[in-house]
Amino acid sequence: MAPMTSTTTVDPAEIARFNDLATTWWDATGPMWPLHKLNEIRVPFIVDSLQRAGFAKDTGGQPLSGLRILDIGCGGGLLSESMAALGARVTGVDPASHNIAIAEEHARNTGLDTTYLTGTIDAINTASFDVVLNMEVVEHVEALDVFMARCCALTRPGGMQFLATLNRNPLSWLVAIVGAEYILRWLPRGTHQWQKFVRPAEAAHLLHQHGLTVVDQRGVSINPLTRHYRISEFTGVNYMLSARKVTDG
Secondary structure, three states: OOOOOOOOOOOOHHHHHHHHHHHHOOOOOOOOOOHHHHHHOOOHHHHHHHHHHOOOOOOOOOOOOOOOEEEEOOOOOHHHHHHOOOOOOOOOOOOOOHHHHHHHHHHHHOOEEEEEOOOOOOHOOOEEEEEEEOOOOOOOOOOHHHHHHHHHOEEEEEEEEEEEEEOOOHHHHHHHHHHHHHHHHOOOOOOOHHHOOHHHHEEEEEEHHEEEEEEEEEEEEEEOOOOOOEOOOOOEEEEEEEEEEEOOO
């Protein structure tokens, strides 16, 4: 992410790490395989939440038709393209320029309605979006309170924000760092910093400070033998939540 004159929300080491991994984004068997597996459950979670909130409708395979969606930290475009394939008009932003180059190249081959920008969320000049996707991002940013304020400002009144991240407790350190990075080697060492993990109550508080109320929260569990991901009630390690912004007045 480019340097900013105000409080920065980025860590240059994180950007360099993701730039190095950029060419592997669309390899479902490579280093990014956990995100491909996550995509299989987070897309239905998002669509189901939007349907229950009255945003998404059954329109012949295009339930997100007409929705303006912002995908923060879009990487190579996995989630952005999934949303666009369901009819949404998607803007993806990422600080790693190599990620955006990969996303743009892949989008040209799919013809989906996606726009990609390199930079911070300050690169977004659209006033607000119907849906803001804040997925697997907050555990990589600096100045979390500043970052969340900007994410919430980009969520229109009445709109929704989705957040997915890692809980911060001894179990998440053992599973997500010791297990995933050092023992199983599912992720490159140094992918995560435990102190940046965010407890669900902390995420809910940050959202509430800016007018959003959590409406649903789910855990994400994985079978280490089969690498099968599923939505669960256990939020001790990975979790996802949806929140809705109060309307004006």
